[in-house]
Amino acid sequence: MASSTPDRLSVLKTYKLYLGGAYPRTESGRTMPIHDAKDNLVAHFCLASRKDFRNAVGAARKAQDSWASKTSYLRGQILYRMAEMLDGRADEFCQALVVGGHTAKQAQQELEASVDRLVAFAGWADKYSQILGCHNPVAAPYYNFSVPEPSGVCVAVAPDESPLLGLVSLLAPLLCVGNAVVALGSQKAPLATALFGEVCGVSDVPAGVVNLLTGDRAELLPEFAAHRDVDAILSANLRPAERRILDLGTADNMKRVHHEKWGKGAIMDTSIMHGPDRLLPLIEIKTIWHPVGR
Amino acid sequence: MTSKTLNIEAPALDFGEHWEYAPAPEGTKVEIAARYGAFINGEFVKGHGRKRLATVNPATEETLSEVLIANPKDIDDAVAAARAALPKWKRLKPQERAKYLFRIARRIQERARELAVLETLDNGKPIKESRDVDIPEAAKHFFYHAGWADKLDYVFPGRKARPVGVCAQIIPWNFPFLMAAWKIAPAIACGNTVVLKPAETTPLTALRLAEIFQEVGLPPGVVNIVPGDGTTGAALAAHPGCQKLAFTGSTAVGKELARINAGNSKRLTLELGGKSPHIIFNDASLDAAVEGVVQGIFFNQGHVCCAGSRLFVQEDVLPEVQQLLRARLHNLRVGDPLDKNTDLGAINSASQLATIQHYLKQGVAEGASLQQIKTKLPKKGYWCAPTWFEGVQPAHVIAREEIFGPVLSVMSFRTPEEALTRANNTPYGLAAGIWSDKGARIFDIAAKLKAGVVWCNTYNRFDATSPFGGYKQSGFGREGGRHGLLPYLELS
Numbered sequence: 001m002a003s004s005t006p007d008r009l010s011v012l013k014t015y016k017l018y019l020g021g022a023y024p025r026t027e028s029g030r031t032m033p034i035h036d037a038k039d040n041l042v043a044h045f046c047l048a049s050r051k052d053f054r055n056a057v058g059a060a061r062k063a064q065d066s067w068a069s070k071t072s073y074l075r076g077q078i079l080y081r082m083a084e085m086l087d088g089r090a091d092e093f094c095q096a097l098v099v100g101g102h103t104a105k106q107a108q109q110e111l112e113a114s115v116d117r118l119v120a121f122a123g124w125a126d127k128y129s130q131i132l133g134c135h136n137p138v139a140a141p142y143y144n145f146s147v148p149e150p151s152g153v154c155v156a157v158a159p160d161e162s163p164l165l166g167l168v169s170l171l172a173p174l175l176c177v178g179n180a181v182v183a184l185g186s187q188k189a190p191l192a193t194a195l196f197g198e199v200c201g202v203s204d205v206p207a208g209v210v211n212l213l214t215g216d217r218a219e220l221l222p223e224f225a226a227h228r229d230v231d232a233i234l235s236a237n238l239r240p241a242e243r244r245i246l247d248l249g250t251a252d253n254m255k256r257v258h259h260e261k262w263g264k265g266a267i268m269d270t271s272i273m274h275g276p277d278r279l280l281p282l283i284e285i286k287t288i289w290h291p292v293g294r
Numbered sequence: 295m296t297s298k299t300l301n302i303e304a305p306a307l308d309f310g311e312h313w314e315y316a317p318a319p320e321g322t323k324v325e326i327a328a329r330y331g332a333f334i335n336g337e338f339v340k341g342h343g344r345k346r347l348a349t350v351n352p353a354t355e356e357t358l359s360e361v362l363i364a365n366p367k368d369i370d371d372a373v374a375a376a377r378a379a380l381p382k383w384k385r386l387k388p389q390e391r392a393k394y395l396f397r398i399a400r401r402i403q404e405r406a407r408e409l410a411v412l413e414t415l416d417n418g419k420p421i422k423e424s425r426d427v428d429i430p431e432a433a434k435h436f437f438y439h440a441g442w443a444d445k446l447d448y449v450f451p452g453r454k455a456r457p458v459g460v461c462a463q464i465i466p467w468n469f470p471f472l473m474a475a476w477k478i479a480p481a482i483a484c485g486n487t488v489v490l491k492p493a494e495t496t497p498l499t500a501l502r503l504a505e506i507f508q509e510v511g512l513p514p515g516v517v518n519i520v521p522g523d524g525t526t527g528a529a530l531a532a533h534p535g536c537q538k539l540a541f542t543g544s545t546a547v548g549k550e551l552a553r554i555n556a557g558n559s560k561r562l563t564l565e566l567g568g569k570s571p572h573i574i575f576n577d578a579s580l581d582a583a584v585e586g587v588v589q590g591i592f593f594n595q596g597h598v599c600c601a602g603s604r605l606f607v608q609e610d611v612l613p614e615v616q617q618l619l620r621a622r623l624h625n626l627r628v629g630d631p632l633d634k635n636t637d638l639g640a641i642n643s644a645s646q647l648a649t650i651q652h653y654l655k656q657g658v659a660e661g662a663s664l665q666q667i668k669t670k671l672p673k674k675g676y677w678c679a680p681t682w683f684e685g686v687q688p689a690h691v692i693a694r695e696e697i698f699g700p701v702l703s704v705m706s707f708r709t710p711e712e713a714l715t716r717a718n719n720t721p722y723g724l725a726a727g728i729w730s731d732k733g734a735r736i737f738d739i740a741a742k743l744k745a746g747v748v749w750c751n752t753y754n755r756f757d758a759t760s761p762f763g764g765y766k767q768s769g770f771g772r773e774g775g776r777h778g779l780l781p782y783l784e785l786s
Contacts, residue, residue, distance in 0.1 A: 131451060134775070134776055136757065136760045136761070137759050138755070138757035138760050139757060139759075140755065140757065142755060144759075146760075146775065146777060240557060241557070243557055244556050247552070247556035247557055248553065248556045250549075250562075251550070251552040251556065252549075253721070253766075253767065254548070254549070254566070254766060254768075254769065254770065256770055275452060276451070276452075277450055277452075277785050284765050285761050285763070285772050285777050286745070286746060286748060286765075287746065287747050287748070287762070287775075288740050288748045289750060289755050290736070290750040290751060290752070291752050
């Protein structure tokens with residue numbers, strides 16, 4: 001292979017990060033190669049640094065208030081737009097998943113489930129507050145009600161397996177309730193994460209609301225835990241030692257840390273994955289009192 | 295302390311010293327044993343711990359009783375009892391479980407007078423507060439949660455609810471009995487069993503609650519009560535036999551408990567400190583607002599996590615608010631907590647008084663103007679006159695750190711945006727107050743305040759049906775209402 005010269009040289013891409021609505025290279029200049037199952041070099045991806053993460057949090061913080069104050073109808077439409085854009089690039093994503101080791105059939109299933117997940121949470125956007133909030137019958141002349149509000153700036157740590165669906169399964173509920181997200185995608189198969197930034201870029205997601213990193217979990221987890229301007233962390237299928245690193249973030253600035261554990265088959269089970277109980281760790285409940293009287 | 299005592303201008307009706315209130319002491323006598331141990335597996339036991347602590351009446355400095363400091367062996371026993379009681383308790387027919395809670399609520403109501411007096415003796419809070427707030431609210435918590443026991447599958451749509459397991463619960467000294475109710479009622483209604491540690495300085499009413507558990511025949515081990523100090527709390531918080539830890543107290547301790555439990559699967563709810571903002575807009579009803587501010591910071595001597603300790607007044611009404619505030623504070627009555635006319639009782643402990651005094655000194659040193667009402671404080675006991683600071687800057691320590699005492703910082707603002715920015719400029723996020731007659735503004739500000747409870751044209755209202763809990767470093771999880779059940783349930 002190495003000795004023969006091809007007739008036409010393919011374009012060898014380096015996939016970049018998605019930060020604040022732009023596609024920068026990592027400030028560290030570090031990249032890693034991605035090989036397919038036959039060990040052919042497919043592309044390079046960025047190895048995000050601590051500084052990249054901090055920049056991402058800055059972008060997310062700037063964007064969060066305005067994202068949360070958009071009408072839930074609009075947030076729902078933007079999530080639906082993401083589903084449309086993902087579906088429109090189905091072939092590209094399936095190829096990326098095959099590079100990561102999926103069979104063609106598995107890739108197709110994962111792509112379809114990812115589209116459906118975005119559609120499901122697009123639908124939740126203007127309904128969850130009726131499920132999670134309520135009026136409280138206090139024993140005094142007060143009007144009292146509880147409403148969900150977004151946690152704020154959240155970090156999502158996606159699992160290695162299901163490189164597209166794992167990421168989308170964390171992003172969709174986080175965005176649905178008005179959080180801005182910095183997500184670290186699958187370390188083993190980063191191509192889907194890198195590509196997903198391009199979906200976000202064309203889906204009317206305001207700049208900074210979604211920020212996508214590819215890189216080394218062991219390097220970045222302690223930074224996620226320690227960052228003072230992160231309000232919550234959502235992870236899936238991490239090892240106990242990794243969970244412990246993130247939990248220490250609670251002790252640092254009381255950021256909320258929630259670990260989802262998806263057993264075998266659970267990620268495809270919509271009765272689990274599309275439930276509004278998944279939104280509970282991603283919100284704060286605010287209770288408002290006002291006197292009733294003339 | 296270089297305290298500057300104000301000579302307050304005479305309010306409209308000033309009878310000088312010619313019209314003092316006659317003493318109106320609450321006469322009920324309560325029995326207090328010379329010694330208390332722990333309540334484990336349905337029995338009062340001596341405990342393994344060799345050390346005891348004296349719990350004192352902070353209004354007189356007299357020792358009320360000598361109480362066990364439960365040691366790790368006691369904690370082991372209590373957790374084992376809770377573990378053993380769990381299978382039967384969670385499988386009990388839900389409505390039967392409910393009936394135990396209903397019984398507890400009734401007995402609290404029936405023994406309310408005794409409980410209120412005991413609470414006031416051990417804690418120092420005015421009898422009118424223990425009588426009208428702490429004890430009735432505690433009864434209501436059991437009554438409210440009793441009804442949930444057979445309705446748990448309705449807590450969250452489409453999900454089955456199961457108990458979490460053995461719950462470790464650690465509570466503070468500011469509302470000793472009410473906090474015990476806040477913690478125990480939802481836990482056992484959901485089918486969990488409990489090991490509760492009351493605060494070091496206020497263990498007596500929790501132990502009296504244990505008597506009520508015996509009276510109503512609550513199965514042994516369902517609730518265990520282990521008094522003690524920080525070492526007891528640390529042993530309980532770290533115990534691997536508990537599936538859940540619920541803590542109310544300081545942010546510093548809350549962070550330590552989070553650290554201890556990092557990486558294990560124990561469920562955590564933390565109800566921590568606050569530095570809650572109280573905002574008065576120029577269109578507010580100022581008399582009502584000032585009354586709310588006074589309730590907000592001087593209720594329970596300011597020993598309230600959600601106390602409205604930072605007052606922001608719109609600049610054009612600041613002089614009027616200050617004048618009203620002075621006049622109102624002048625009428626506050628500080629003294630014997632057992633007197634039914636007392637507004638402010640004793641500071642809970644010598645160490646808390648030292649903390650408060652430290653902050654007062656610091657406020658003066660930083661250049662704020664300390665104001666206190668002129669009042670005769672009793673010679674014995676721990677006392678702090680109602681205090682407010684004028685000329686406070688946002689960077690002052692008294693405007694940033696939780697004092698947990700009867701100390702208000704008065705500041706001003708010009709625009710709603712400035713009020714919001716300054717109100718949210720704190721690592722805490724427990725509660726906030728807004729005073730305005732403009733509905734649209736109230737909802738705009740309420741939505742933008744980063745706080746778990748927002749009181750609009752009122753303050754310090756609590757109810758068993760109303761979720762309570764904070765944003766940011768004020769902790770996480772809610773207590774009360776439907777949301778307060780979630781930390782005690784596994785959904786599937």
